[in-house]
Amino acid sequence: MPCKIEKIKNFLLTARRQDAKSVKIRKNGNVKFKVRCNRYLDTLVITDKKTEKLKQSLPEVWQ
DSSP states (O other): OEEEEOOHHHHHHHHTSTTOOEEEEEEESEEEEEEEOSSOEEEEEEOSTTHHHHHHHSOGGGO
């Protein structure tokens, strides 16, 4: 099931969880970061210039 995340901090905490399996980045107009966990596909939508900073702050496993 999909679930939308509003804050970057919550997204980073979700990406660092034990059950996080993969991170996908979709680019069109805005940037979508998607984290697949056991139960949900969590999505963070960003439209500003924070995408590069967020990519760098992801755990090294997902980069």
